[in-house]
Amino acid sequence: MNVYSTEEPGYDTSVSPEQESELLPCVAKRRESVKVPTTYLVGMEGSPLVKIGFTSGDPKKRLASLQTGQPMKLSLLWSSEGNHESALHHRFAPHRVRGEWFDLTPLGDPVQVVEDAILPGRGLNCSEAGDAGPSERRAEADRGCTRLCLRAQQEPSPLQQLHGGGLGGMA
Structure with missing residues (x-):
């Protein structure tokens, strides 16, 4: 099977079926190592607190x-x-209690509150900047909010994609 080839003389990248079967696990492992930026919500047993965090893994x-x-x-x-x-x-x-830990229960179910916040046109509003003084952390939050708002105007959220573009009564 000729998986890869090029028209250039002296440049042969064709792969035999045996070579392909040897390469597939390597390709699969490489694909698994690709870092996908992910935001997460972690709960603690016996506590209303949740951690809003980010990982590239x-x-x-x-x-x-x-x-x-x-x-x-x-x-x-x-x-x-x-x-x-x-x-x-x-x-x-x-609703911050300490660091990355928040008590979102006054707003409702923490998972639903966070999901609603990342939906375009809902929750995350860049004008909700508050009156915190200028700081590096505040500037970083503003940049993140701006990127999120710009992206929200251009593409459907993961939750909207899951529901085929509609929200099934969640609007």
């Missing part, structure tokens, strides 16, 4: 890493491709 591996330093059981409640962390931190700053 597997959220389950990140959860295992977080669990090492926690006496209470942590669980991955939600994840979505893309880096929404700064914008979500900015949006939910009034």
Whole structure:
């Protein structure tokens, strides 16, 4: 089977079936190593607190890493491709308890609240900047919010894609 070839003389990249079967595991492993930016929500057993975080790797591996330093059981409640962390931190700053841990229960179910926040035209509003003083962290949050808002105008959210472009009564 000639999987790869080119018209250039002296340049043969054809692959035999045996070579192809040897290369496939390598290609699959390489594909698995590609880092996908992911925003996640982690819950802590016995607590209303949730952690809004970001990883460039597997959220389950990140959860295992977080669990090492926690006496209470942590669980991955939600994840979505893309880096929404700064914008979500900015949006939910009034509900921050400490660091990346938030109590979103006054707003409803934390998973639904976060999902709603990343939907275009809902929740994450770049004008909700608040009155925090200028700082590097604030500037980073503003940049994240701006990127998220610009992207939201151009493409459907992962949740909208899941529902075929419609929200099935969730609007």
